[in-house]
Amino acid sequence: MTKIQLEHALTGNRVLSVDALEKAIGALCHDGMLTVRVPATVAPHATVDLSYDVQCELETARDASGLNDVVTMRWKPEADVPLPQLDARVSSDLASDGNRPVVRLEGQYEPPADRLGEFFDERLGHRIAEASVRDFLARVAAAAR
Numbered sequence: 080m081t082k083i084q085l086e087h088a089l090t091g092n093r094v095l096s097v098d099a100l101e102k103a104i105g106a107l108c109h110d111g112m113l114t115v116r117v118p119a120t121v122a123p124h125a126t127v128d129l130s131y132d133v134q135c136e137l138e139t140a141r142d143a144s145g146l147n148d149v150v151t152m153r154w155k156p157e158a159d160v161p162l163p164q165l166d167a168r169v170s171s172d173l174a175s176d177g178n179r180p181v182v183r184l185e186g187q188y189e190p191p192a193d194r195l196g197e198f199f200d201e202r203l204g205h206r207i208a209e210a211s212v213r214d215f216l217a218r219v220a221a222a223a224r
Contacts (some may be wrong), residue, residue, distance in 0.1 A: 081188055081200055083167075085224065086181040087216035094180040095171035095223055096147035097139055098111055103223040104150055104169060105109055107215075113154055116214045127211035132157045142168065154187075161196065163188035165209070169219070184212055184217050 087094065093167035095103070107113055113135035133154040142153045143220050147170065167186025174181045190196035190204055200208075 081163075081189065081190060081205060081208070082185075083165075083205075083212055084183070084185045084217060085209060085212050086183040087180060087213065088174070089171070089180040089220050090224065091178065094173065095182065097150060097170075099179065099223055100169060100171050100182065100219070101137060101139060103149050103219045104137055104152065105221045107218055111135055112157065113215075115154065115211050117211050118136050118214055119207075119210065131160075131162065133162075140168075142170065147172075161191040163190055163196075163204075165208075182216050182223070184216055186212075 111134055113133050114130050117129040117131075117132050119129060133156055136153045138151050139148055141147065142149045148159065149170040150170045152167050152169055153164065156162040165186050165188045167184050169182065169184050171180060171182050188208065190200035192199070197202070
């Protein structure tokens with residue numbers, strides 16, 4: 080199991096309510112489907128955006144402390160392809176410096192294809208997952224404006 084935790088700064092000075100967060104994520108999940116984008120730099124000043132569709136399941140829940148509402152999210156590949164399923168909690172809070180609001184994703188995924196998948200994840204897959212999550216959080220922040 081590979082853990083992933085990233086955050087994206089929000090504009091303004093307010094954290095998002097769980098309703099606003101769920102609405103922003105829901106705007107990206109059309110009919111239970113989400114397009115996951117993987118922005119990749121292939122050369123200086125040249126990027127390529129790869130993408131694939133995943134099934135997207137959302138619900139609100141309490142975090143591990145039982146004090147805060149979060150959006151739980153699962154995305155799993157639509158087709159039978161060797162891509163991981165992500166199980167995550169998405170929340171909005173102040174950054175660790177306490178000065179700016181962020182949207183945060185904390186989750187985990189299992190690299191597909193057993194040992195070969197683990198090897199790939201260690202070398203490149205984790206960076207692909209991080210790029211996908213960074214892009215997703217930026218789109219959530221934009222949808223919440």
